[in-house]
Amino acid sequence: MKTVPQTRFFYTEPEPSASSFTFRSDLGIIGCIVSGLLLGLIVFALVSPEHGIPKVQEVIGITTQLxxxxxxxxxxxxxxxLQIEAIKTDPFWQEKIAREELNMALPGEIVYKFIQ
Incomplete structure (x- = not known):
């Protein structure tokens, strides 16, 4: 008959090693303060109206409008x-511009101008 090795059914703390790192104990109080200040600065930069998310939304709105x-x-x-091409090639448009904008008339035509 085989014997089954005994196993532990409870959690044991791992042995501390040189590479284990706990945030608070290794950084100390100054490190925690500096980390907190950096986090606060990042949050402020994101919500500040001059440079943060509101400014990005404003720029996106301007870009969409443009x-x-x-x-x-x-x-x-x-x-x-298309109008330029029509003026260059279509005799109707050429005559219309000559009559209306340049006040030209064909020989023998009488032009009547009405004063309003």
Missing amino acids: EADIAQLTAENEQLL
Whole structure:
């Protein structure tokens, strides 16, 4: 018959070694104070209105607005390019601009101007 080795069913503290580290005892009170101050500085930097999360949200809003403006101006630019191409190639548009903006008329035409 085999014998089963006895095992412990309770937790035992590990032997302290040179590499074991406990935050409070190894850093001391000054280390804890410095760590707390650094943590406070990080939290303040995140919530400060000049440089923190509110500023990031403001910049994101401005970026979104500028992207919308760029899309609108790009569409307007494409429309203007189509108008320029039409003016260069379409005789109707050329005549319209000559008559309305340059006050030109064909030979033999009488131009009537109405005063409002």
